[in-house]
Amino acid sequence: MTGEAPVEGGGExxxxxxxxRPSPIRPFLLTAGRVAGTAAPGSGPPIPIETQVVATSGGLxxxxxFASEHRDIIAACRRPQSLAELAAKxxxxxxxxxxxxxxxxxxxxxxxxxxxxxxxxxxSVLRRVIDGLRTVPDSRGFLREG
Amino acid sequence: MKADPPGTVAAHEQDxxxxxxxxxxxxxAGGFGxxxxxxxxxxxxxxxxxxxxxxxxxxxxxxxxxxxxxxxxTTVAMDFGCxxxxxxxKLYLFGTPGQERFGFMWDxxxxxxxxxxxxxxxxxxxxxxxxxxxxxxxxxxFAVALNAFDGKVDYELDQVRWALDVSDHVPVTVFDARERxxxxxxxxxxxxxxxxxxxxxxxxxGTRY
Numbered sequence: 001m002t003g004e005a006p007v008e009g010g011g012e013x014x015x016x017x018x019x020x021r022p023s024p025i026r027p028f029l030l031t032a033g034r035v036a037g038t039a040a041p042g043s044g045p046p047i048p049i050e051t052q053v054v055a056t057s058g059g060l061x062x063x064x065x066f067a068s069e070h071r072d073i074i075a076a077c078r079r080p081q082s083l084a085e086l087a088a089k090x091x092x093x094x095x096x097x098x099x100x101x102x103x104x105x106x107x108x109x110x111x112x113x114x115x116x117x118x119x120x121x122x123x124s125v126l127r128r129v130i131d132g133l134r135t136v137p138d139s140r141g142f143l144r145e146g
Numbered sequence: 147m148k149a150d151p152p153g154t155v156a157a158h159e160q161d162x163x164x165x166x167x168x169x170x171x172x173x174x175a176g177g178f179g180x181x182x183x184x185x186x187x188x189x190x191x192x193x194x195x196x197x198x199x200x201x202x203x204x205x206x207x208x209x210x211x212x213x214x215x216x217x218x219x220t221t222v223a224m225d226f227g228c229x230x231x232x233x234x235x236k237l238y239l240f241g242t243p244g245q246e247r248f249g250f251m252w253d254x255x256x257x258x259x260x261x262x263x264x265x266x267x268x269x270x271x272x273x274x275x276x277x278x279x280x281x282x283x284x285x286x287x288f289a290v291a292l293n294a295f296d297g298k299v300d301y302e303l304d305q306v307r308w309a310l311d312v313s314d315h316v317p318v319t320v321f322d323a324r325e326r327x328x329x330x331x332x333x334x335x336x337x338x339x340x341x342x343x344x345x346x347x348x349x350x351x352g353t354r355y
Contacts, residue, residue: 049171049254115169115170119258122344123341136330
């Protein structure tokens, strides 16, 4: 293990710096300055970033009545998405998506499935993840980024 | 990559069909440029996505007079990917933004995580202290993984364990962030640790699932 060869570094995208800003719009302009949704103003922890969001048929039916970001979020939720995926795909700050998703949920346009809080303490969930991960095949190492 | 949903699905059927999976997550931590994104990319079924999130940084030990750490909310870029375990269960991997000179609070990202992985570059051990401290203080199951691209690292695992001062129950392992199998096995180390803990806790309280 005491190899003389130095560990080759790098091989990773710069993930803390040098990124483009995702949106030229100041993030919370879209939420009229609010940092919490309509449901729970300032109370309790924010909904988890992996929370799944799905458009309702009612939401999809009235898609065109919404302004751009709201419309984009509903349209992107034709299939279940996590809040994190929504934020990344629509280039919005995570907390902006939290606020808008909660508003749209209150209006019946989205279903927001907050995961149950104790999944990490659930042995059956852990076993399912372990068993599922074990089926992931090996790969030949290849660099995705230089 | 998945195809878009078929456009033929009627709206009323769609509500029935689109039952989302239970999402669970693990956190990939470590200093800047240590291989977090590579790790996520190696095993994720999608190209890693980047989103902006808020974290709270705590300026540590700067102002000794007040003893009040100054907390600042910072927007950082965060990379993540996912693995569909089955149609009802999806594992997300979140790469925490590195914050080397600050304490930080990732609670917003980490809350409810199954476990964490601290990736270490043995040439820059300092970069991972904050992550090790964080997981230890939050009592989140985690492992320390030395990223060795050529299968070698500069130090023995025991030396690294000693240098990082991690508890005996924390696994310290070597892996290759570019190898899917290596990433998979390293995540399994964390998950098995998490499962052991839950089972031990259940044995104590007599809970059965």
